[in-house]
Amino acid sequence: MSTNQPLPRIAVHSLTGCAGELLVILENLDKLLPFVHVTSFPFAQGKNEIRPVDITFVEGSVSQPHDLEKLTELRANTRWLVAVGNCAVWGCVQRAGCNHCSVQKMIDAVYGTNSPIEALPAAPLDHYVPVDVKLSGCPIDATQFLAVTANLLRDHLPYVTHKPVCLECKLKENGCVLIEKNLPCLGPVTAAGCGALCPSVGAACYGCWGPCEEPQMEAMATILSEKGYQLDEVLGRLQAFGAPKELFVRLEKS
Amino acid sequence: MDICYKFSKESFLDFFKLMQSFGQVHAPVRVSEQSFSFRPVEKPEQIAFEALRTILPPKKMFFPQRETLISYSGKEVKDHTPEPLAQVLFGVHPCDLAGLGIMDNIFSAGPPDSHYLARRQATLVVGLSCMPDKHCFCNSMGTDFPHSAYDIFLTDIGEDYYLQIATTLGEKLFDPKPDFIKTIDDQDNQSYKDFWTNRDKAFTSNFKSDNLKQIFDLEKDNPVWEELGKRCLSCGNCTPVCPTCYCFDVIDVASLDGNSGSREREWDSCQFTGFAKVSGDFNFRPGPVDRLKFWYRHKLHGFDDSYGLKTCVGCGRCTVSCPADIDDIVGVVLRLQASQNESKKDESA
Ligand code: SF4
Ligand code: SF4
Numbered sequence: 385m386s387t388n389q390p391l392p393r394i395a396v397h398s399l400t401g402c403a404g405e406l407l408v409i410l411e412n413l414d415k416l417l418p419f420v421h422v423t424s425f426p427f428a429q430g431k432n433e434i435r436p437v438d439i440t441f442v443e444g445s446v447s448q449p450h451d452l453e454k455l456t457e458l459r460a461n462t463r464w465l466v467a468v469g470n471c472a473v474w475g476c477v478q479r480a481g482c483n484h485c486s487v488q489k490m491i492d493a494v495y496g497t498n499s500p501i502e503a504l505p506a507a508p509l510d511h512y513v514p515v516d517v518k519l520s521g522c523p524i525d526a527t528q529f530l531a532v533t534a535n536l537l538r539d540h541l542p543y544v545t546h547k548p549v550c551l552e553c554k555l556k557e558n559g560c561v562l563i564e565k566n567l568p569c570l571g572p573v574t575a576a577g578c579g580a581l582c583p584s585v586g587a588a589c590y591g592c593w594g595p596c597e598e599p600q601m602e603a604m605a606t607i608l609s610e611k612g613y614q615l616d617e618v619l620g621r622l623q624a625f626g627a628p629k630e631l632f633v634r635l636e637k638s
Numbered sequence: 639m640d641i642c643y644k645f646s647k648e649s650f651l652d653f654f655k656l657m658q659s660f661g662q663v664h665a666p667v668r669v670s671e672q673s674f675s676f677r678p679v680e681k682p683e684q685i686a687f688e689a690l691r692t693i694l695p696p697k698k699m700f701f702p703q704r705e706t707l708i709s710y711s712g713k714e715v716k717d718h719t720p721e722p723l724a725q726v727l728f729g730v731h732p733c734d735l736a737g738l739g740i741m742d743n744i745f746s747a748g749p750p751d752s753h754y755l756a757r758r759q760a761t762l763v764v765g766l767s768c769m770p771d772k773h774c775f776c777n778s779m780g781t782d783f784p785h786s787a788y789d790i791f792l793t794d795i796g797e798d799y800y801l802q803i804a805t806t807l808g809e810k811l812f813d814p815k816p817d818f819i820k821t822i823d824d825q826d827n828q829s830y831k832d833f834w835t836n837r838d839k840a841f842t843s844n845f846k847s848d849n850l851k852q853i854f855d856l857e858k859d860n861p862v863w864e865e866l867g868k869r870c871l872s873c874g875n876c877t878p879v880c881p882t883c884y885c886f887d888v889i890d891v892a893s894l895d896g897n898s899g900s901r902e903r904e905w906d907s908c909q910f911t912g913f914a915k916v917s918g919d920f921n922f923r924p925g926p927v928d929r930l931k932f933w934y935r936h937k938l939h940g941f942d943d944s945y946g947l948k949t950c951v952g953c954g955r956c957t958v959s960c961p962a963d964i965d966d967i968v969g970v971v972l973r974l975q976a977s978q979n980e981s982k983k984d985e986s987a
C-alpha cells in the first residue's frame with residue numbers, strides 16, 4: 385500500500401446495548417489503527433464526523449426511535465454495515481424479555497406516566513436495514529472481529545461460522561456436560577465462535593451467541609424434557625437471547 | 639510373524655522408560671468422571687489403564703483438530719508440513735488400531751497427505767489389550783483383534799504382559815534386549831490364547847455383519863430413520879469422536895496488513911446442515927434424517943465405490959457421545975435386521 389493513499393475509513397456506533405462490543409473493539413483498536421482511519425467512534429474519541437465510510441460496526445438493538453434514525457443515517461453512509469454482538473444480530477435479552485409486554489405499559493411502569501421517553505419493540509438491525517455481515521457474540525470474540533475486518537478491508541465477504549458450539553467443544557475434547565452431568569446445555573443449537581467457553585469450565589451453554597444454522601429446536605426440547613426440564617423452562621432458555629419466534633412455531637404447537 | 643516376549647507388570651517402569659527413550663509418550667488419562675483423553679504423560683501413574691475409549695480417537699495425533707497448511711507473506715508461500723519429533727502413542731486398543739489402519743490407507747492414497755504421514759511416521763504405536771463394556775461391538779465388525787497399525791502390542795496375561803513386536807521400528811527398541819524382557823514358553827502362549835478366548839466371551843453387544851450391505855440398501859425407507867432423525871440435534875458430536883471420520887473444512891485466514899495470511903484446516907462434520915450445501919442454496923442432505931442416514935450408511939455399508947470399505951470399527955464412541963441416544967449402532971442394526979427377517983417371512987408365507 386503506498387503511503388499517500390488514504391486509509392480505509394471505519395465507524396463504530398452503539399444503539400441499545402451494553403457497550404460490550406465497543407469495549408472489545410476498543411481493546412483491539414491498536415491492531416486496527418495502522419490500517420484504518422476511525423472517522424467516528426463516540427465511545428472512544430471526541431472528534432466524530434458522520435461522512436461516507438468503508439465499514440460501520442453497529443452494536444445494540446433498535447429499541448428507541450433515535451436508534452432507528454441513527455441506524456438509517458449510518459446505513460446511508462457506509463459501504464459495509466456489520467452488525468456486531470447478539471443485540472444487533474438477534475435482539476438479545478431486550479427482544480426476548482421485553483417484547484411480550486406493551487411498550488407503553490413498560491414506559492409508564494419505569495418512568496412514570498407522561499415521561500418524554502419513547503421506545504420501540506426491540507429488534508435486530510436487519511428488521512430495518514440491509515446488513516452485510518452479522519457477527520454475533522455476547523460480547524463478540526476478538527479473533528472473529530479482526531478476521532471479519534481483515535476480509536472487508538480486502539472487499540471480501542468474510543466467513544463467519546454458524547456451526548454449533550458442540551464442534552468447538554468436541555475439538556477441545558471436553559467431557560459433555562449434557563451427557564455426563566445432565567446440565568441443560570444448549571451447545572447443539574447455538575452458533576460457535578466463543579470456543580465453547582462455558583462447557584470448557586463444566587457449565588452448560590446458555591446460548592448467548594444466538595442460534596446456529598438450522599437449529600434443531602424440537603429435538604433439543606425433546607432431549608431436555610427427557611432429562612426432566614419442563615417445556616416452559618426449556619422454551620425460556622432457548623429464547624432468552626432473542627432467537628426469533630419462527631424457530632419455535634412447531635415446538636409451541638406441540 | 640510378530641516376535642514375542644513377555645515382561646512382568648512390576649517392570650512396567652522399565653518398559654515406560656524404554657518408550658520415553660524413543661520420544662514423548664502419549665497415553666490415556668482421565669479427564670472427567672466418565673471420560674479419558676490421549677495426553678502427554680511423564681510417569682506411569684498418570685496412565686488410565688482402565689480407559690476403554692478416549693473422547694477423541696488416536697487420529698488427533700496425526701490429523702490434529704486444526705492446523706495450518708500453508709501461509710504466505712508477500713509473494714512468499716510457506717509450506718507447513720510438520721517436522722515432528724519422535725513420539726509414542728501408548729494404550730491403543732484393537733478397534734482403534736483398525737481405525738488407524740483405515741486412516742493410514744485414506745491419508746496415503748494419492749495424493750498422499752504429507753502432514754498426516756509425517757506425524758504418523760514419527761510415531762511408535764503401542765497397542766494394549768482390553769475387556770469390552772456394553773457399548774463395544776468390534777467383534778461384530780471383525781476389528782476385535784490386533785491385525786496391523788501397531789509396532790508393539792501388549793496383552794495382559796495376569797502377572798505379565800505378553801509382548802508382540804510387529805515392525806523394525808519396534809524391534810529397534812529392544813536391541814540390545816533389556817534385562818526385564820523375558821523369553822516366553824508354552825505356558826505363556828497358552829495364557830495368551832486363554833486371554834483372547836475369555837475376551838471373546840465377554841462381548842454382550844453383537845450382531846451378525848454378513849448382511850450389513852444388504853440391509854442398508856433394502857431398509858433405506860425403514861421407519862426407524864424418521865424416528866431417529868426427529869431426535870437428531872445435528873450437533874455433530876458423532877463424527878469428531880469417530881476413529882475413521884476424516885472430513886475437514888478449509889479456511890483462509892487473512893491478516894489486517896493485507897499482505898499475509900494462512901490456510902487452515904479444521905475437522906468438519908457431515909451432520910451440519912452446511913456440509914452438503916452448494917451454490918444456489920441447494921442442499922443434497924437438507925434434513926437431519928438425510929444426514930443421519932448418510933452417516934450410518936457410510937459407516938456400515940461402506941463407501942459407495944470400488945473400495946467397498948466399512949469404516950465402523952465398533953468402538954462405541956458415537957453411542958456414548960450422542961446426546962440424543964440415537965447412535966446405538968447395535969440396536970439400530972438389530973432392528974433393521976429384524977425388519978428384513980419379517981419381510982422374508984412374509985414373502986415365503
Ligand atoms: S457440553 Fe454442550 S456444547 Fe459440549 S458437546 Fe455437550 S452438548 Fe455440545
Ligand atoms: S458456551 Fe454458550 S453461553 Fe457460553 S459463551 Fe459460548 S455461546 Fe455463550
Ligand code: SF4
Binds near residue numbers: 957
Ligand atoms: S461409527 Fe461409532 S462405533 Fe463405529 S467406529 Fe465410528 S465412533 Fe466407533
Ligand code: SF4
Binds near residue numbers: 871873874877959964
Ligand atoms: S446423531 Fe447424535 S451426535 Fe450425531 S448429530 Fe445427531 S444428535 Fe448429534
